[in-house]
Every structure is written in C-alpha cells, then in structure tokens.
Amino acid sequence: MTELFPHGLPFMKMHGAGNDFVVIDSRGRGAVVTAALARAVGDRNRGVGFDQLAEIRDSAEADFALDFWNSDGSRAGACGNATRCVSDYMMGQLARDAVELVTQRGRLLARRLPDGRVSVNMGHPQRDWQEIPLAAPQDTAHLPLPGTPVAVGMGNPHCVFFVADAEAVDLPAEGPVYEHHALFPERTNVEFASLLGPDRLRMRVWERGAGITLACGSGACATAVAAAERGLTGRKVEIVVDGGMLEIDWRDDGVWMAGPVARVFDGILRPDFLSGLL
Numbered sequence: 001m002t003e004l005f006p007h008g009l010p011f012m013k014m015h016g017a018g019n020d021f022v023v024i025d026s027r028g029r030g031a032v033v034t035a036a037l038a039r040a041v042g043d044r045n046r047g048v049g050f051d052q053l054a055e056i057r058d059s060a061e062a063d064f065a066l067d068f069w070n071s072d073g074s075r076a077g078a079c080g081n082a083t084r085c086v087s088d089y090m091m092g093q094l095a096r097d098a099v100e101l102v103t104q105r106g107r108l109l110a111r112r113l114p115d116g117r118v119s120v121n122m123g124h125p126q127r128d129w130q131e132i133p134l135a136a137p138q139d140t141a142h143l144p145l146p147g148t149p150v151a152v153g154m155g156n157p158h159c160v161f162f163v164a165d166a167e168a169v170d171l172p173a174e175g176p177v178y179e180h181h182a183l184f185p186e187r188t189n190v191e192f193a194s195l196l197g198p199d200r201l202r203m204r205v206w207e208r209g210a211g212i213t214l215a216c217g218s219g220a221c222a223t224a225v226a227a228a229e230r231g232l233t234g235r236k237v238e239i240v241v242d243g244g245m246l247e248i249d250w251r252d253d254g255v256w257m258a259g260p261v262a263r264v265f266d267g268i269l270r271p272d273f274l275s276g277l278l
C-alpha cells in the first residue's frame with residue numbers, strides 16, 4: 001500500500017492535557033493504519049512518538065468515525081482526550097461548534113465550550129463485569145485485590161484504586177501488575193486517585209498499551225464514576241492529572257468530560273519510513 005503515498009502520509013500531532021496523539025485523517029480513502037505502523041510511529045526515538053494514534057474515517061451515521069491505537073500497537077475502544085482533540089479539528093473543518101462521531105463505543109457528541117475547551121459525552125459507564133470485561137463474575141465496586149479497587153468500563157477497562165496519597169504510589173511498579181492481572185482478560189488501564197478537597201481528586205494513571213501518561217480522559221471519567229459511587233464526591237468533579245485538569249460531570253445522559261486541546265504541529269511520514277508498515 002506504500003505506493004498509495006508516493007509523497008508520504010500526512011499526520012497531525014495533538015495533545016489534550018499532555019496526553020499526546022498522532023492523528024491521521026483517512027477520510028475519503030479508507031483506513032490505512034496497521035499495528036506495525038502504530039508501533040513504528042509510536043516509537044519516541046525512531047518514530048514520532050505518541051500515547052495513542054487516532055485515525056479519522058468516513059462515517060455514514062455521524063460526522064466522522066474514529067479508531068484508536070496504543071503505542072504498543074494494540075487497539076483501544078475509547079480514548080477521551082483524543083476524541084476531544086480530533087473533535088476540535090473536525091469542528092474547525094466543518095465550521096461548527098458541535099460534532100457527532102462514532103467510535104467502537106458507539107455515537108458520541110462533542111462540543112466546543114466558550115473558553116475554547118472541548119467537552120465530550122463519553123457515554124454511560126459500564127458497571128457489569130462482562131461489559132468491562134472481567135474474567136469471572138465479580139462485584140465491580142469492590143474487586144478482590146489489595147486496596148479493593150473499583151472496575152469501571154468507559155468503552156475500555158479501568159481499575160481505579162483510592163489511596164491516601166496518589167503521589168506516593170510507585171506507578172512503574174504497580175501499574176503493570178494490574179494491567180496484566182488475570183482478572184482482566186483484555187488487560188486494563190490502572191488509576192490511582194486521592195481526594196484533594198470537596199469534589200476535587202488527584203489521579204495518576206498507568207495506561208494499557210502505553211504506560212504512564214500525563215492524562216487519561218476515559219480514566220478520569222472512570223475515576224469520577226467510582227468516586228461518586230463510593231460516596232467520596234458528588235457527580236461533578238475536577239480531576240488533577242500530571243498534565244493539567246479535566247472536569248468530569250456524570251449526568252443522566254452520560255459522563256461528560258471537558259478539558260484543553262492543542263494541535264502542535266503537522267508532519268509527513270516519509271515513503272521510506274512507511275515501507276513495509278502499511
């Protein structure tokens with residue numbers, strides 16, 4: 001397929017609160033991203049580097065469709081921050097302040113706020129063990145693991161631990177243990193959260209397929225849902241992540257997440273780099 005790109009493959013580099021993305025706009029030509037391409041572009045030394053790669057595709061049912069890849073080449077069913085970043089780009093393209101998109105999760109709605117942040121409805125949280133998924137029937141609000149974390153699905157799996165001090169957690173040691181724990185047949189994202197004040201949480205994340213990232217939008221949504229269910233907070237919270245702040249509002253129509261978006265630079269993946277990857 002490399003011959004389709006004699007002048008290379010254009011991409012955009014974006015981030016939402018420091019969660020960074022390579023975005024490839026494949027509208028009008030069909031999907032091109034492979035696991036091998038995602039791994040190669042995701043390499044921070046030999047490629048571009050990203051936490052997730054997002055590919056925009058045409059959709060018959062919404063303004064566009066979006067697929068997500070982690071930097072290890074695995075697919076993800078949801079990526080809240082990339083959804084906000086790409087929606088901002090698409091709102092610019094369509095000269096609108098709201099867009100509808102389709103992900104593996106289903107139809108999502110995104111809006112630009114008056115202050116320039118972008119808000120997306122990430123849908124209803126998944127609380128059933130099969131939807132998350134877990135390997136066997138469990139009380140998803142109290143998993144049988146040290147610290148009794150909460151399992152929440154947001155179109156992707158999350159395991160949320162509430163701890164006294166999220167800063168004190170040894171994330172590189174703890175994260176991979178739970179990412180690969182047998183309770184999670186599709187692996188999981190792992191969040192450690194502590195209460196900073198009324199309706200304000202600190203969250204650090206170890207992402208499935210990407211490791212430590214500066215922010216995880218779906219993880220912030222999962223943490224807010226878990227905190228509200230545990231009675232630690234109300235349903236509208238601020239989540240302080242390493243890369244900034246995300247505002248989560250768990251409403252009757254779904255979990256809304258608002259935060260900053262940035263398009264940093266555009267580039268072209270050269271034909272010789274692409275050789276054998278498409």
Ligand SMILES: N[C@@H](CCC[C@H](N)C(=O)O)C(=O)O
Nearest residue numbers: 076079080081156216217218
């Ligand atoms: N950074 C994301 C989540 C990306 C996907 C995740 N690593 C997975 O494999 O589920 C976000 O902003 O939601």
